[in-house]
Structure formats: structure tokens, C-alpha cells
Amino acid sequence: MKAKILIIxxxxxxxxxxxSFLSDEGYDVKxxxxxxxxxxxxxxxxxxxxxxxxxLEGKTxxxxxxxxKEKKLACPVVMITGAPNIETSLDALRLGAFDYIxxxxxxxxxxxxxxxxxxxKVLVDEKExxxxxxxxxxxxxKDAIVTVDKELIVLEVNEATKGMCNLSRNAIGKPFASFPKxxxxxxxxxxxxxxxxxxxxxxxRLECKHELRPHQxxxxxxxxxxxxxxxxxxxxxxxxxxxxLVDLExxxxxxxxxxxxxxxxxxxxxxxxxxENLSDVQTTVLITGESGTGKELVAExxxxxxxxDKKPFVRVNxxxxxxxxxxxxxFGHVKGAFxxxxxxxxxxxxxxxxxxxxxxxxxDITPRTQLQLLRVLQEREFEKVGDSTPIKVDVRVIxxxxxxxxxxIERGEFRKDLYYxxxxxxxxxxxxxxxxxxxxLLVNFFLNKFNKKLNKEITGISxxxxxxxxxxxxxxxxxxxxxxxxxxxxxxxxxxxxVNHLPPDLKEFLGQKISFLGxxxxxxxxxxxxxxxxxxxxxxxxxxxxGMSRRTIYRKIHNYxxxxxxx
Ligand SMILES: Nc1ncnc2c1ncn2[C@@H]1O[C@H](COP(=O)(O)OP(=O)(O)OP(=O)(O)O)[C@@H](O)[C@H]1O
Numbered sequence: 001m002k003a004k005i006l007i008i009x010x011x012x013x014x015x016x017x018x019x020s021f022l023s024d025e026g027y028d029v030k031x032x033x034x035x036x037x038x039x040x041x042x043x044x045x046x047x048x049x050x051x052x053x054x055x056l057e058g059k060t061x062x063x064x065x066x067x068x069k070e071k072k073l074a075c076p077v078v079m080i081t082g083a084p085n086i087e088t089s090l091d092a093l094r095l096g097a098f099d100y101i102x103x104x105x106x107x108x109x110x111x112x113x114x115x116x117x118x119x120x121k122v123l124v125d126e127k128e129x130x131x132x133x134x135x136x137x138x139x140x141x142k143d144a145i146v147t148v149d150k151e152l153i154v155l156e157v158n159e160a161t162k163g164m165c166n167l168s169r170n171a172i173g174k175p176f177a178s179f180p181k182x183x184x185x186x187x188x189x190x191x192x193x194x195x196x197x198x199x200x201x202x203x204x205r206l207e208c209k210h211e212l213r214p215h216q217x218x219x220x221x222x223x224x225x226x227x228x229x230x231x232x233x234x235x236x237x238x239x240x241x242x243x244x245l246v247d248l249e250x251x252x253x254x255x256x257x258x259x260x261x262x263x264x265x266x267x268x269x270x271x272x273x274x275x276e277n278l279s280d281v282q283t284t285v286l287i288t289g290e291s292g293t294g295k296e297l298v299a300e301x302x303x304x305x306x307x308x309d310k311k312p313f314v315r316v317n318x319x320x321x322x323x324x325x326x327x328x329x330x331f332g333h334v335k336g337a338f339x340x341x342x343x344x345x346x347x348x349x350x351x352x353x354x355x356x357x358x359x360x361x362x363x364d365i366t367p368r369t370q371l372q373l374l375r376v377l378q379e380r381e382f383e384k385v386g387d388s389t390p391i392k393v394d395v396r397v398i399x400x401x402x403x404x405x406x407x408x409i410e411r412g413e414f415r416k417d418l419y420y421x422x423x424x425x426x427x428x429x430x431x432x433x434x435x436x437x438x439x440x441l442l443v444n445f446f447l448n449k450f451n452k453k454l455n456k457e458i459t460g461i462s463x464x465x466x467x468x469x470x471x472x473x474x475x476x477x478x479x480x481x482x483x484x485x486x487x488x489x490x491x492x493x494x495x496x497x498x499v500n501h502l503p504p505d506l507k508e509f510l511g512q513k514i515s516f517l518g519x520x521x522x523x524x525x526x527x528x529x530x531x532x533x534x535x536x537x538x539x540x541x542x543x544x545x546x547g548m549s550r551r552t553i554y555r556k557i558h559n560y561x562x563x564x565x566x567x
Pocket of ligand 1: 261263290291292295296298400402479482
């Protein structure tokens with residue numbers, strides 16, 4: 001764009017000469033013959049440079065200069081002056097004029113000054129842009145920022161500091177230490193340390209004990225303030241409010257449920273955080289864990305807590321179908337693709353477009369399906385059975401298995417490349433016996449569920465039942481607990497579930513435990529042997545039945561020289 005220049009002079013020949021010299025050089029030139037005309041032009045147009053005669057019928061070029069400064073315009077002003085007025089021109093320089101040129105004006109001088117002034121304007125504009133960007137950042141960030149000089153005098157304070165520390169811009173120019181801070185002043189000490197050592201200081205999760213914001217927790221950082229990258233000039237204090245995050249973490253720690261998953265143990269808190277971190281990213285997730293631990297619930301939570309929740313969640317049980325049927329179920333088929341394919345069929349991948357496909361029991365798929373799946377994961381496209389047209393889909397894949405896929409890989413039954421594609425992130429659900437503290441919560445959850453479903457008013461379980469639940473091994477995990485409570489609901493016609501309402505297995509468990517403990521007093525090796533036989537030689541379960549620790553049973557088996565079935 002052409003630079004815009006204004007010439008202000010009451011002498012027509014000067015205006016004419018300047019205009020023709022500068023227009024010839026490609027500048028956009030306007031002229032004004034007196035002060036009022038000039039002020040009018042300045043008010044209506046943005047100039048990159050102004051030439052103003054020192055003497056202007058009743059006014060001076062200095063008046064023009066003052067007006068430009070008053071309006072905070074960035075354009076340089078060059079004075080045009082005759083020899084007797086040099087003094088005035090020097091005054092003008094002191095007042096901020098960029099330069100002056102002497103009459104009679106030579107063309108080269110004019111062009112040279114013009115070029116210099118315009119270059120200067122470019123630099124000033126650049127600096128101003130930089131400054132206003134910084135200012136915008138400084139005032140818009142949510143962190144409180146304070147800068148101080150080496151004497152701890154406040155140089156700058158941003159908006160956020162008012163809310164967090166009750167410190168406003170009135171503090172500028174005054175000692176930082178002189179303000180009532182209503183807090184433990186740890187930030188002041190951090191600043192003092194940075195001033196002394198010229199090193200940054202970081203305080204993580206500081207409770208500032210602020211009288212006006214009693215729960216406030218902040219991260220405090222101080223940095224040395226360097227001019228020209230090396231001259232130490234003071235320090236910057238940055239305070240980040242972490243209160244919300246700390247509250248959130250506290251809530252998460254006490255969380256008892258996420259979506260339909262129930263549990264408050266630490267193990268479940270870890271699972272909840274994983275789900276929340278993964279719900280909005282599109283990575284493939286492999287969910288592992290014993291049968292009945294809630295893998296499908298986790299898959300649903302990942303889908304419904306993320307951005308795909310309005311799109312379909314499609315579940316496929318990979319073990320329920322033969323290879324051919326599974327293939328057509330997953331990818332669809334066209335009419336006539338095989339005997340029985342009487343019409344076109346849309347596959348589950350296509351149905352899940354935009355949403356999530358949950359491939360349950362992934363460990364059971366055949367090598368051919370494994371290969372097809374690998375291709376979908378790699379290329380996000382597949383073909384229907386009996387058709388060669390590739391179909392592109394945007395589907396998030398979540399897979400689950402209760403099998404040990406690594407062992408399957410070693411046995412050559414599962415593709416390693418597919419395993420790694422599926423297991424971008426793995427969520428491993430703990431068995432119920434490893435999070436027994438969740439059992440009472442789960443029991444309540446299922447009591448509520450079945451009271452509603454079966455229209456009953458059962459309020460709790462007896463202490464014997466509670467004891468059994470807390471000690472039983474739960475090989476079927478939460479599903480088994482749910483079924484046992486459902487079973488008890490059918491038999492129970494009072495307000496409390498007792499041992500009589502439990503299935504025979506569990507009643508037996510209690511009986512065994514009592515009789516073993518009785519035997520123990522008489523003949524310990526016999527009781528251990530019996531417990532081992534009852535539990536199919538599972539030492540951990542036998543120890544449990546006998547109420548001893550795993551280490552104790554190992555030691556006693558060794559001391560009594562009890563022969564294990566297969567040793
Ligand atoms: N943490 C939990 N909170 C509430 N219910 C649960 C929880 N875990 C499992 N369940 C319940 O247990 C049953 C089994 O859960 P789910 O089908 O998700 O387990 P799974 O690990 O996928 O089992 P499988 O490997 O046999 O497919 C469901 O009825 C589910 O609602």
C-alpha cells in the first residue's frame with residue numbers, strides 16, 4: 001500500500017514542489033494550506049508522515065505537532081523551516097518532532113528524510129503491535145502477574161491479581177511488601193529469594209491462607225526479570241489458582257460412581273481417571289479383566305462421557321458367531337454374496353459410523369477376522385462381503401477380553417500387530433476380591449436396583465451375609481454378586497437378606513469355614529489338607545477358608561510336609 005503523506009505549508013510553491021517530488025516517488029500525497037485545513041485532514045485520514053511548516057498564519061507547526069501527540073497518532077512529523085527559525089525547530093525536536101528540513105528544500109534531502117521517517121514509522125508500528133499483543137496477553141491471562149524491580153517496587157500488576165490477591169494497579173510504583181496481603185506472604189518470600197539469587201523459585205500447591213479466600217490453593221512461580229536478555233532488573237511473580245483443580249481431585253477421590261460403574265476403592269478411582277482422560281480422545285482402547293468385572297460398563301462410559309455420545313454405541317460379541325457370520329455381522333454383505341444372503345445387509349462398523357464399536361471377547365476371533373480387523377484399524381476402511389468397493393468409516397474401536405492375549409500371541413493364536421493396534425491404551429479392571437472395600441457399596445447399589453425392579457423394600461443384608469460377602473473369592477466378580485443378590489430377592493420376604501436366601505455354594509462356604517476352624521484346633525495339618533482339597537488345591541483360597549494369610553499357609557504346608565496333589 002502507498003504511504004500517505006500530508007504537506008502543511010501556506011506557501012503554494014512549497015506545497016506544489018513537495019507534492020510533485022513525492023507523488024513522482026509513488027507516495028499518496030495530500031496538502032493543507034493552513035492549520036485548520038490540516039487539523040481537518042488529520043481528523044479524517046490516517047497519515048504515515050506529516051511535513052509541517054513552522055510558520056502557519058497565526059499558528060505554528062508546533063501546534064500541529066502537539067495535536068498529533070494529543071491524539072496519540074504514531075505518524076512522524078517533520079518540520080519545514082527557514083534559517084531564522086532553526087531555534088524553533090530544535091524546540092520541535094524536543095517536543096517529539098522526527099526531524100526538520102531547511103528551505104529551500106532539495107529533492108534528495110526531501111526523499112531521504114521521507115524514507116527515514118517512513119522506516120521509523122514501520123518500526124514504531126511493529127513495536128506498538130508487539131506491545132499491545134503483550135498487553136492483551138498480560139490482562140487476559142487468568143494467572144495473577146506482578147513485576148517488581150530490584151527494590152521490590154511494583155512495576156506492573158494485571159487484572160487477575162485483584163481477584164486472587166486483592167492487589168490492584170494502585171500498587172504500581174509502591175513497595176510490594178507495603179500492602180496488606182491477607183495471606184501468609186509466601187509469594188513475597190519467593191520474590192525476595194529471586195531478587196537475592198537471580199534464580200526462579202517454584203512453590204507447588206501452596207495454601208495461601210488468604211483471609212478473603214480461605215480455601216485458595218495456588219502454584220507460585222517467580223522468575224528473574226531481564227532487560228535485553230541479560231541485565232537483571234527485578235522479578236516476575238506468577239500465581240496460578242489451583243483451587244478448582246484441588247477440589248476436583250478431592251471429589252474424584254471420594255467418587256463412588258462413574259456413569260453406571262460403582263466403586264470407591266483407589267483401584268476404581270484410577271479407572272475413573274483413565275476413563276475421563278480417554279473419553280474425549282479417539283484412541284483405540286483395550287479393556288481387560290476377569291469375566292464380570294464391568295468391562296462393558298467401562299466401554300459404555302468411554303462412549304457416553306465423550307463427544308460421540310449422540311452417535312451409536314454398537315456392541316458385538318465376537319465369540320458368539322462363527323467366522324463367516326461374524327464377518328458379515330461386522331462388515332455387512334451384499335445380496336447373493338453367499339447362500340442365504342437374500343438381501344443387502346449393513347454391517348456393525350457402518351452402523352457405528354461417527355460413534356463407537358465395542359468388540360467384546362476379541363480374544364476369540366479367528367486369524368482371518370484378525371487380519372480384516374487390522375486393516376480397518378490401519379486404514380479406517382473395509383469392504384462388504386461379496387463386494388470390492390471400499391467403505392470409509394469414522395468409528396472409535398474399543399475391544400475387551402478376559403483372556404491373556406500375550407499368551408495367545410505366544411501360542412500363535414493372536415496377531416501381535418493387531419494386539420498392539422488394539423492396545424494403544426489398556427484399562428485393566430481389578431477382580432472384585434482385590435477391591436473388597438467396594439462390596440458394601442455394590443450391595444447397596446444392587447439392593448436399590450432390585451427393589452425398584454421387583455417392587456420390594458429390602459433394606460439390607462444380615463451380618464453373616466456381610467461376612468460371607470467380604471470373605472468369598474468372587475470368581476464371577478460383580479456379575480456373580482449381582483446374581484446372588486437377585487437370587488436372594490426372589491427368596492426373601494422380609495426386610496433383610498439372610499444366609500438362608502443365599503445359593504447353596506455360598507452357604508457351604510460359610511459351613512466349611514466354620515468346620516475347618518473347628519478342626520484346626522484339633523488337627524491343623526488335617527484341616528489344611530481338607531481346605532486344600534475343597535478349593536481344588538488353591539492355596540490362596542484355602543488360606544482364606546482357614547482365616548490365615550497366604551504366607552502362613554505356605555509355611556505350614558512346608559512344615560507339615562503336606563503333599564500337594566501334583567508335587
Ligand atoms: N463396577 C460395577 N458397578 C456396577 N455394576 C457392575 C460393575 N461391574 C460389573 N457390573 C455389573 O456386572 C455385570 C457384568 O458386567 P459386564 O458385562 O460389564 O462385565 P464384563 O467384564 O464385560 O464381563 P464378560 O467378560 O463376562 O463379558 C453387569 O450386569 C454389570 O452391570
